[in-house]
Amino acid sequence: MTALVETRGLSRRFGGLQAVDGVDFTLPEGEIRAIIGPNGAGKTTFVGMICGRVAPSSGSILFDGADITSMPADRRVMVGIAYTFQITSIFANLTVEENVTLAAMRRHVGRAGQRYSAAELQDASLSALERVDLQNYASKTAGNLAYGHQRLLEVAMGLALEPRLLVLDEPTQGLSDTEIEGFIELVRDIGREATVLLIEHNMPVVMALAETITVMDRGRIIAEGTPEAIRADRAVQEAYLGAPADG
Amino acid sequence: MNAFAAIDRRALALHLAVIAVLFVLQFVLPAYHHGIMARILVLAVFAMGYNLLFGYTGLLSLGHAMFFSAGLYGAGLSVYHLDWSVPAAFGAGLAGGLVLSAAVGFLALRTTGVAFLIVTMMFGQVAYLFTLYFTDWTRGEEGLTLPQAARVLGPLDLTDPTTRYFAALVLFTIALFVTLALVRAPFGRVLVAIRENEERTRMLGYDTFRNKLGATIASGVICAASGAAYVLLFGYFGSSFAAVQYSILPLLWVLVGGAATTLGPLLGTILMFYLVDLSNDLLNSRFPDWDVSYLGIVGVALVLLILFFPKGLLGSVRDRWVRWLP
Numbered sequence: 001m002t003a004l005v006e007t008r009g010l011s012r013r014f015g016g017l018q019a020v021d022g023v024d025f026t027l028p029e030g031e032i033r034a035i036i037g038p039n040g041a042g043k044t045t046f047v048g049m050i051c052g053r054v055a056p057s058s059g060s061i062l063f064d065g066a067d068i069t070s071m072p073a074d075r076r077v078m079v080g081i082a083y084t085f086q087i088t089s090i091f092a093n094l095t096v097e098e099n100v101t102l103a104a105m106r107r108h109v110g111r112a113g114q115r116y117s118a119a120e121l122q123d124a125s126l127s128a129l130e131r132v133d134l135q136n137y138a139s140k141t142a143g144n145l146a147y148g149h150q151r152l153l154e155v156a157m158g159l160a161l162e163p164r165l166l167v168l169d170e171p172t173q174g175l176s177d178t179e180i181e182g183f184i185e186l187v188r189d190i191g192r193e194a195t196v197l198l199i200e201h202n203m204p205v206v207m208a209l210a211e212t213i214t215v216m217d218r219g220r221i222i223a224e225g226t227p228e229a230i231r232a233d234r235a236v237q238e239a240y241l242g243a244p245a246d247g
Numbered sequence: 248m249n250a251f252a253a254i255d256r257r258a259l260a261l262h263l264a265v266i267a268v269l270f271v272l273q274f275v276l277p278a279y280h281h282g283i284m285a286r287i288l289v290l291a292v293f294a295m296g297y298n299l300l301f302g303y304t305g306l307l308s309l310g311h312a313m314f315f316s317a318g319l320y321g322a323g324l325s326v327y328h329l330d331w332s333v334p335a336a337f338g339a340g341l342a343g344g345l346v347l348s349a350a351v352g353f354l355a356l357r358t359t360g361v362a363f364l365i366v367t368m369m370f371g372q373v374a375y376l377f378t379l380y381f382t383d384w385t386r387g388e389e390g391l392t393l394p395q396a397a398r399v400l401g402p403l404d405l406t407d408p409t410t411r412y413f414a415a416l417v418l419f420t421i422a423l424f425v426t427l428a429l430v431r432a433p434f435g436r437v438l439v440a441i442r443e444n445e446e447r448t449r450m451l452g453y454d455t456f457r458n459k460l461g462a463t464i465a466s467g468v469i470c471a472a473s474g475a476a477y478v479l480l481f482g483y484f485g486s487s488f489a490a491v492q493y494s495i496l497p498l499l500w501v502l503v504g505g506a507a508t509t510l511g512p513l514l515g516t517i518l519m520f521y522l523v524d525l526s527n528d529l530l531n532s533r534f535p536d537w538d539v540s541y542l543g544i545v546g547v548a549l550v551l552l553i554l555f556f557p558k559g560l561l562g563s564v565r566d567r568w569v570r571w572l573p
Contacts, residue, residue, distance in 0.1 A: 051450070053450070091440060092444075093443055102436065102440050105436070106451050
């Protein structure tokens with residue numbers, strides 16, 4: 001498998017705070033990867049740089065072998081990087097369908113400026129909604145949906161972009177247990193077609209989904225490996241608990 | 248798909264009906280109101296251009312008098328000093344609006360929110376001061392009057408009230424359907440998306456700066472078309488049209504009629520125009536020696552509107568009754 005995303009010496013400093021510190025990171029195509037770490041570890045800043053929301057202070061980012069370090073965020077979406085926000089970000093005053101259509105529209109226009117028919121666009125929107133099981137809410141105002149459904153809508157917008165890399169920033173935050181079950185199934189399903197990069201605090205979700213886990217602390221990667229290896233890792237336990245687990 | 252087509256048909260029918268009513272009004276209205284309506288139709292185009300940026304894109308500008316004036320002066324000066332024909336002068340007005348809105352948009356769109364409002368207002372003031380500074384050509388506040396002989400379009404005499412009304416109606420119709428097409432097109436939907444949540448729109452792959460610049464230019468050109476038509480139809484242009492009042496007026500018209508509705512600007516312009524006109528007459532006849540200003544009544548009317556129709560008349564109608572209103 002070739003690397004879909006690669007970062008070299010990627011750093012970001014906010015004033016006196018070194019949020020991300022020289023991170024070398026490789027994500028092979030087709031993988032579901034989780035990034036975990038304590039609050040303030042630099043996870044969101046790190047994926048923000050991959051998506052283009054945060055400019056790096058130094059270092060470089062490669063996507064599918066091409067350097068995208070200075071590419072604007074909207075262009076990165078067009079090459080296949082989709083991002084769902086940590087704090088739900090939808091078009092609250094528009095209908096559920098219009099939310100997804102705005103994503104599908106960009107995807108379809110973006111393909112070498114091809115024209116698309118209204119019917120094709122609606123098909124693409126509805127099929128994205130079907131994948132997250134929101135098709136019955138298509139004509140509802142997005143802001144009136146329950147919180148869990150709003151999170152799913154945001155994932156549907158990501159899916160409508162037909163990304164090669166889907167970045168999910170704490171997607172299960174605020175979801176109920178049953179909603180989380182469904183969500184795990186959904187991400188597994190997405191993982192069959194796209195590479196998924198997941199920031200997550202909920203360990204059962206991480207253990208159920210991730211093929212590989214990357215652990216960050218104070219802006220650096222301190223461990224990387226299979227869920228089993230990470231569970232047993234001493235440095236990880238210290239970062240989370242501040243002391244050896246068997247102490 | 249069928250639902251979409253039905254909405255479009257209803258919307259189209261409504262717009263055509265409005266045009267038809269305006270067409271018939273021409274034969275019904277007494278001379279005084281006939282003249283006012285011609286003026287309102289041209290100024291409603293100004294409001295529609297403003298609405299594209301303010302209502303649909305969510306960018307509050309207080310400098311739109313400069314785009315109106317770009318058309319006004321672009322057309323007026325080229326007729327007065329260069330003896331250009333009406334179509335050429337109209338083209339010059341549009342070109343003026345295009346260049347100015349591209350330049351101002353490019354600079355002002357680096358800011359957002361209140362800063363954008365202030366920056367556009369300052370550009371607007373610069374434009375106003377320009378019209379005063381080059382007084383040798385513009386005659387400043389006093390302004391210039393275009394000779395009647397210059398205001399002909401082929402066999403049509405644009406100073407004739409009937410011709411003038413039809414010319415205004417043609418311009419209004421074109422602007423209305425251009426606006427309707429724009430806001431229905433993917434471009435218009437992206438503008439609404441930017442208004443609702445700009446960061447989300449950017450993270451869906453849209454270059455929001457370019458889309459906002461496009462909206463500013465489209466808005467500027469439509470406002471310039473209104474200005475150019477105004478000077479060619481009514482024959483007078485002066486600095487007062489570039490002053491800040493003419494940046495606030497389209498905002499009022501749009502707020503009253505309903506921001507982000509295609510027909511709101513027309514309704515708002517009609518209501519405000521007649522409100523000012525009638526309250527002036529009423530106050531002067533009832534309280535001849537009080538010397539009160541019509542602005543008081545306008546103010547009260549605006550407070551009532553904001554209280555009961557916070558989204559403007561058509562905006563509230565859409566929210567409560569007619570969801571498909573574009």
